[in-house]
Amino acid sequence: MDKKPEKLVPEVRFKGFTDDWEQHKLGGVAKIIGGGTPNTKIPAYWNGTINWYTPVEIGKKIYINESQRKITLDGLKHSSAKLLPKNSVLFTSRAGIGKMAILGEEATTNQGFQSIIPIAKELDSYFLFSLSNQLKYYGETHGAGSTFTEISGKELAKFKLILPKLNEQKIISKLIMMMDKLISLQQRKLEFLKEIKKGLLQKMFADKSKFPILRFEGFHNEWEQRKLKNVYQKIGNAFVGTASPYYVDAGHFYLESNNIKNGQINRNHEVFINNSFYQKQSNKLLHTGDLVMVQSGHVGDTAVITQEYNNSAAHALIMFRNPKDKFLSDYLNFYFQNTSAKNKINVLAIGNTIRHVLASDMSRFSVYFPNKDERKYISNLLLKLQYTITLQQSKISQLTILKKYLLQKLFI
Template sequence: MSRVPRIRFKGFEEDWEQRKLGELADIIGGGTPSTLNLEYWDGNIDWYSPAEIIDQIYVDRSQRKITELGFENSSAKMLPEGTVLFTSRAGIGKTAILAKKGCTNQGFQSIVPYSNKLDSYFIFSRTEELKKYGELVGAGSTFAEVSGRQMGNMQLMIPKTIGEQHIIGVLFSTFDRLITLHQRKLEKLKTIKKSMLENFFPQNGEKTPKIRFSGFIEDWEQRKLGEIVKEVNRVDENSNAPVMMITANDGFIEQSERYSTDNAGKSLKKYILLKRWELAYNHGASKIRPFGSCFALTRAANIRIPFVYHCFLALEDNPEFLEHTLNGKNVENQLRKIVSSGARMDGLLNISFQEYTSIFIRCPIRKEQDKIAILIKSLDHLITLHQSKLEKLQKIKKSMLESMFV
């Protein structure tokens, strides 16, 4: 077994050593004051429960607080800043670092590093390792739980010097800050897009949206979908166009990303050949789109997609505008009334092309459609860009975690 990591900071050459976690830190549980005594609660001492530990790195304010009297009359222990909280019951292995002193209930076995032996962020960066160990040793009991003694017996390979631990911790702290920054930017962009979709399209029977581009004042016209689109069912057995499918989250994706292309078998010859700017409605239910999802093909000249999709082209309207309209709440409410009896055995909703195109939508003139589509497309581009940066950072961090620890 190698005693040095594959990647190392310059100046560190000694082998890492195997130590028990209990030799490097105190493992401390928690407790709960009596909930029947009101004098124990709503004080100024932070008191954490496992449900509060989600995906944050640092915590500095608990949802519930206890009083000095409550603290003194419970088995809760005061934990110093820098403690790594570790959930020890069902949901074993969630971690966070205390940004200021506080205490926990009995659902934790928290790690209080010895200042000259273990760096807080170094051990926090090994959360997955801690989690796997905790789940393994806690699995034998009727109620999954890992004890302080069990956590203290965990074997770890660590650098002999606290300096090397610290510099590794600083590196992963930097990664985590960058990842958090991009996650926040991504969520902000998604929130902006959600708000735009709500405000740039009429809601609840209104004839105009709340926000419009300058120069457009006419009411949006209500139209039956079947009157503004034409069904597409072309097939080309000799086509070499990529085989794709629709997911509610990502739109068109390569079918091979989810299944083997051979999964289609002989039915591949029946796949519909969809051309750029044409649309397809996948009437498969999903959590985020319980009544299916519709997407316009914009990134390829031709693709082949399952013949069970309802495919069509827009006669005069902007396909990207139609995509956003057809994925809106107004259409979802109409589909809820049309779908006859939930999903079939193949997971598809019971709705024919004729039924789907019997819905009504509101449309502005083509120029306004184009402006709305361009604006949303610009936002989608920014979202994709930040998503790509985020995924790249996460991959780099994962690679470094594999290379910088023994």
């Protein structure tokens, strides 16, 4: 008995849709057109009104409306560039294959594209754009060329995609578009928060004038310049040397420079050490409230040791231990994120191949300090702002995961 062919349906569907999806080749549901460049030595071909895109302009926005350079009608007529209608999907075909964007206005491109013009009754532009990861992978694995990989329009036309009827495509596209808009909105909020933080970091710390530009009400005294060795009881290096023989799959978390970024400790990269090696570093363990600084590579990045990392061992970091009062480390952690402080550390850094800074130099490093109460106000404000930024980053991550889940369930 012949086995019935497997039905082509997604795992999750909108109510009212029951038809099987059908497999198509991209060339059967869309036209694929290459681009071209008018002669750059003929001024009459340039600075016109027709949008003309290059691959470097693609990848940051879904819909694009205005190119960096424009060509004239004569430039269009005397080149292999083709005028593409609104809602065409641009696809970079070389040197970074697979970046995509949808045209918000008619345009042309250079030869670094294979642009896709969906057949109106067969394929929705946003539905196709939602398959960008699949198209990118196909382009990278089916491209050819000895100097650089490039996929031809003929080869891209062979890409197989499984499609529902157009009305179901449009409903799916509407949902994915809503997700993309929501993620984009949250990303703009995140960038706005980061800009606020950047501005505050430049204005809330005093320089040689001994007064900051921006200040809390009620504080008027000039700030005092102090060396870091006078505000921490111990400043020195964590273990420096080869630690890899002591690495284990599970053991004591080993804090390294890869874990220090943007003023925080992350676990994106984890290394663990065995107990005997950990015990040998008992006199160099970090405690809650200490500050650590990256010593080589991305020199000067800092983070405060939170309760989670109390009694941690560290590798190739400068350790500022036992601060003489609360909020010192939080205050300094934010101070080291401002441009002025970064520049001062870069001046101290030595080495041609890999730049590094010495613990002894950081002991003598001078910083302007307000009194304890003002430090507390500054630190609390910036801690709350950093917490809001972290929450915003988490929200974007969750939305991105949700979108990925929907793409897996709504598409075949």
